[in-house]
Amino acid sequence: MRLLNRTAGRLSRHRRGPLAGLAVLLLGLLISGSLYTALAPAQAQDQASATEQVAKGKELFLVSCATCHGQNGEGVPTVRDGYQLGPSLVGVGAASVDFQVGTGRMPMARPEQQAPRKQVVFDEEETAALAAYVASLGPGPAIPDESDYSIDGLSEAEREEAIARGGQIFLTNCTACHNFNGAGGAMPRGGYAPSLHGVDGKYIYEALLTGPQQMPNFSNGNLPPDAKRDVIAYLNSLEETPEYAGFTLGGLGPVSEGLFAWLVGIGGLVGAAVWIASHTTRTKKSKVNA
Amino acid sequence: MSIDTSKVASSNGTKAATASKPSPAGSLATWADDRLGLATAMKKNLRKVFPDHWSFMLGEIALWSFVVLLLTGVFLTLWFNPSMGHITYEGSYEQLRGVGMSESMASTLHISFDVRGGLLMRQMHHWAAMIFIASMMVHLLRVAFTGAYRKPRELNWVIGCLLLLLGTLEGFTGYSLPDDLLSGTGVRAADGFLKATPVVGTYMSFLLFGGEFPGEAIIPRLYIIHVLLIPGILLALIAAHMLLLVYHKHTQWPGPGRTEQNVVGFPMLPVYAAKAGGFFFMVFGVIAIMGGLMTINPVWKFGPYDPTKVTAGSQPDWYMGWPDGLLRIIPTGWESVIFGYTISWNVMLPILIVPPLMLVILMLLPFIEGWITGDKRDHHLLQRPRNAPTRTAVMVALMTFYGLAWAAGGNDIIAIKLDLSINQITYFIRVAIFLGPLLAFWITRRWCISLQRHDNGKLLHGYETGIITRSPDGAYAERHLPLSETAAYTLTARDRDEVFHANGETDAAGVAAPNTRSEKLRAKLSSWMYVHNVQKPTRAELEAAHHHAEHEAELQAGLDHPVDGHQFDDHHLRDADEVPLRGDH
Numbered sequence: 001m002r003l004l005n006r007t008a009g010r011l012s013r014h015r016r017g018p019l020a021g022l023a024v025l026l027l028g029l030l031i032s033g034s035l036y037t038a039l040a041p042a043q044a045q046d047q048a049s050a051t052e053q054v055a056k057g058k059e060l061f062l063v064s065c066a067t068c069h070g071q072n073g074e075g076v077p078t079v080r081d082g083y084q085l086g087p088s089l090v091g092v093g094a095a096s097v098d099f100q101v102g103t104g105r106m107p108m109a110r111p112e113q114q115a116p117r118k119q120v121v122f123d124e125e126e127t128a129a130l131a132a133y134v135a136s137l138g139p140g141p142a143i144p145d146e147s148d149y150s151i152d153g154l155s156e157a158e159r160e161e162a163i164a165r166g167g168q169i170f171l172t173n174c175t176a177c178h179n180f181n182g183a184g185g186a187m188p189r190g191g192y193a194p195s196l197h198g199v200d201g202k203y204i205y206e207a208l209l210t211g212p213q214q215m216p217n218f219s220n221g222n223l224p225p226d227a228k229r230d231v232i233a234y235l236n237s238l239e240e241t242p243e244y245a246g247f248t249l250g251g252l253g254p255v256s257e258g259l260f261a262w263l264v265g266i267g268g269l270v271g272a273a274v275w276i277a278s279h280t281t282r283t284k285k286s287k288v289n290a
Numbered sequence: 291m292s293i294d295t296s297k298v299a300s301s302n303g304t305k306a307a308t309a310s311k312p313s314p315a316g317s318l319a320t321w322a323d324d325r326l327g328l329a330t331a332m333k334k335n336l337r338k339v340f341p342d343h344w345s346f347m348l349g350e351i352a353l354w355s356f357v358v359l360l361l362t363g364v365f366l367t368l369w370f371n372p373s374m375g376h377i378t379y380e381g382s383y384e385q386l387r388g389v390g391m392s393e394s395m396a397s398t399l400h401i402s403f404d405v406r407g408g409l410l411m412r413q414m415h416h417w418a419a420m421i422f423i424a425s426m427m428v429h430l431l432r433v434a435f436t437g438a439y440r441k442p443r444e445l446n447w448v449i450g451c452l453l454l455l456l457g458t459l460e461g462f463t464g465y466s467l468p469d470d471l472l473s474g475t476g477v478r479a480a481d482g483f484l485k486a487t488p489v490v491g492t493y494m495s496f497l498l499f500g501g502e503f504p505g506e507a508i509i510p511r512l513y514i515i516h517v518l519l520i521p522g523i524l525l526a527l528i529a530a531h532m533l534l535l536v537y538h539k540h541t542q543w544p545g546p547g548r549t550e551q552n553v554v555g556f557p558m559l560p561v562y563a564a565k566a567g568g569f570f571f572m573v574f575g576v577i578a579i580m581g582g583l584m585t586i587n588p589v590w591k592f593g594p595y596d597p598t599k600v601t602a603g604s605q606p607d608w609y610m611g612w613p614d615g616l617l618r619i620i621p622t623g624w625e626s627v628i629f630g631y632t633i634s635w636n637v638m639l640p641i642l643i644v645p646p647l648m649l650v651i652l653m654l655l656p657f658i659e660g661w662i663t664g665d666k667r668d669h670h671l672l673q674r675p676r677n678a679p680t681r682t683a684v685m686v687a688l689m690t691f692y693g694l695a696w697a698a699g700g701n702d703i704i705a706i707k708l709d710l711s712i713n714q715i716t717y718f719i720r721v722a723i724f725l726g727p728l729l730a731f732w733i734t735r736r737w738c739i740s741l742q743r744h745d746n747g748k749l750l751h752g753y754e755t756g757i758i759t760r761s762p763d764g765a766y767a768e769r770h771l772p773l774s775e776t777a778a779y780t781l782t783a784r785d786r787d788e789v790f791h792a793n794g795e796t797d798a799a800g801v802a803a804p805n806t807r808s809e810k811l812r813a814k815l816s817s818w819m820y821v822h823n824v825q826k827p828t829r830a831e832l833e834a835a836h837h838h839a840e841h842e843a844e845l846q847a848g849l850d851h852p853v854d855g856h857q858f859d860d861h862h863l864r865d866a867d868e869v870p871l872r873g874d875h
Binding site (some may be wrong): 167179184187188189241244249274280 | 472
């Protein structure tokens with residue numbers, strides 16, 4: 001009892017200390033949080049809804065995807081070795097589905113060189129269901145959270161540093177195909193690296209993670225999550241920065257510049273030459289005879 | 291004759307006259323004339339006559355854009371630091387702050403973002419360079435298509451070709467100076483081209499770069515070449531080009547009153563000084579608008595050069611696009627190994643052999659043509675392109691070759707913008723670069739010849755009036771009326787082409803004629819060049835045609851009242867001769 005009293009007394013001495021309020025608050029949160037986790041029936045419900053989601057995803061998959069990817073997402077090989085109607089989706093993860101379906105690339109309108117970005121077919125809920133189903137086929141990258149690719153949590157100085165670093169990572173890894181401006185570029189046999197203008201950060205992150213179509217896979221081992229975040233921050237900063245130099249002419253480099261030098265520059269100046277030469281010095285016809 | 295001299299002299303009597311006080315401008319002119327002898331030179335040159343035609347002003351675009359280049363270039367040198375010293379960028383462009391780069395790149399960014407008007411000057415300088423070379427090329431085409439390069443202007447043509455070459459080199463060195471990712475990629479490519487030269491390649495590369503690529507020397511060296519060496523030579527050659535222009539006098543289109551001995555046009559003062567001066571401001575204005583509104587070479591987006599980086603759309607500026615295109619379409623495997631040394635035909639052919647060869651062909655054009663025709667006369671009257679079908683067709687074939695190679699240089703941009711396969715474009719151009727010029731040659735020549743035929747038709751049968759008459763038996767025919775004297779003169783003011791025939795191989799004594807082989811070749815080429823051409827009608831043919839036309843008119847005199855419906859309204863019936871004519875036929 002004495003011991004208890006002494007301890008209570010020691011505690012009591014700190015009860016008006018600067019950290020007392022915080023400690024009590026944390027304790028309270030800890031207790032209520034633990035109790036809620038232990039007692040709430042939510043887990044079972046989540047489990048149930050996840051199963052439902054996968055089932056719904058499977059239904060959608062059978063209707064829209066199975067023709068090429070197989071009824072169990074195992075892929076459909078063609079008669080030629082090494083060619084597939086659609087690749088296996090085992091282990092591509094939810095991120096892959098979210099990217100391909102969320103940007104409208106899948107389902108494809110027709111088999112072609114590359115699935116173009118087009119109008120999205122499925123709504124968010126359906127996309128999530130498809131993602132959950134494909135994720136259930138085998139472990140793969142999950143859909144990133146916004147905190148993974150946002151620099152909002154950083155300080156001003158850190159943000160600036162992240163953007164500059166992201167620019168250098170972008171120029172090292174991405175511009176070879178997507179061009180210095182993110183305007184896109186050509187790939188062999190009719191393929192292309194699409195423009196990155198106006199693409200949601202989430203999709204860029206997912207594309208880096210899953211390597212869709214001809215794009216290589218920048219796994220977290222190659223390009224850590226922070227580096228991915230910085231690249232996205234750099235691309236966003238480019239879109240927020242005004243175009244200091246005027247119209248970008250497509251941001252395609254010297255080819256479009258040359259085109260404009262000829263069309264606007266030489267075209268305009270030859271027009272000026274025609275105008276000057278067609279105007280003689282005489283302004284009145286009566287003077288001609290003078 | 292009584293002239294009032296009181297205004298200029300105090301006396302007209304026996305005492306010596308004293309001049310009245312001249313105006314300030316007059317006294318200044320006299321002061322200068324006494325010391326520099328300007329009056330004699332100016333008297334002639336201020337009245338120098340230039341003929342009026344828009345195509346004669348194309349070279350002026352080049353001249354004025356060169357002036358803009360000098361002005362903006364001087365501005366840029368005040369801040370540009372041509373050094374490869376490594377520093378960390380701390381300027382106002384956020385996305386690159388803290389990134390290591392060369393001082394030349396940092397000073398380019400400084401000019402772009404921290405010097406007032408710097409970005410405008412940089413962009414104007416770059417646009418002016420693009421327009422400078424483009425206008426030299428259109429000027430070259432004008433000179434070639436009109437035959438202005440014939441005697442006595444062959445050497446001025448060669449000087450022009452050298453100007454084109456130097457302008458291109460000047461452009462390349464300027465493109466390389468900022469040391470951004472794009473220019474670094476270009477310099478790396480140039481290094482590869484040098485190294486592709488057999489035997490001496492690596493030595494040349496080490497000489498240029500002061501060691502292994504990239505080293506520290508290349509930017510300062512390119513800088514001094516760019517701001518002193520090439521501009522100096524360019525200025526000297528431009529001066530020579532224009533002095534020869536003054537000496538030869540300007541060419542002119544044929545027409546009544548225009549001969550090989552005169553120039554019909556307007557004098558320098560006051561007319562051409564105003565026109566040319568005004569044109570300078572237009573060129574300046576167009577370049578300023580482009581520099582102000584249109585992005586060119588945004589170095590801040592490329593970032594500093596780093597050999598580990600590259601960007602899609604890495605192209606040279608447009609004038610180097612065609613060798614780049616040849617490089618892009620050449621099969622990659624064309625290499626041979628001799629004594630353990632690799633000869634890279636796939637780089638040598640498109641870069642080191644074909645472009646210099648094309649330049650030599652271009653320079654030789656007037657000499658080759660002169661040799662085939664054997665024409666030693668001076669030519670100051672221009673030819674219409676149709677009246678030299680082979681020359682026109684050769685130029686169009688060369689343009690087609692150039693254009694296809696140029697398109698190949700932008701194959702990736704064409705592929706993404708037109709949804710094509712870059713491979714298919716390459717395969718197509720590999721074939722088209724051989725067939726295209728031949729096809730273009732054939733089409734152009736036939737086209738020119740049929741235009742000649744059309745001209746002859748107009749001379750012999752008159753021009754088409756657009757009046758359709760119906761004969762009593764129901765046939766429709768278009769009325770033709772004779773050309774005006776002026777138009778007919780202009781159309782016939784050209785020489786007849788004479789096919790050269792080689793002398794017999796042996797003379798009467800059985801001795802072979804000298805130069806038989808080259809003469810035979812010349813005869814063959816001359817026949818190839820001229821044999822299909824349509825010659826202008828002879829005097830007899832023209833007279834017969836006129837006689838025939840008069841006869842026709844007589845026959846139709848009584849029938850010449852077409853019922854056009856206007857008999858019933860207020861419009862009075864018009865005779866065919868009163869029909870308003872198109873232009874000045």
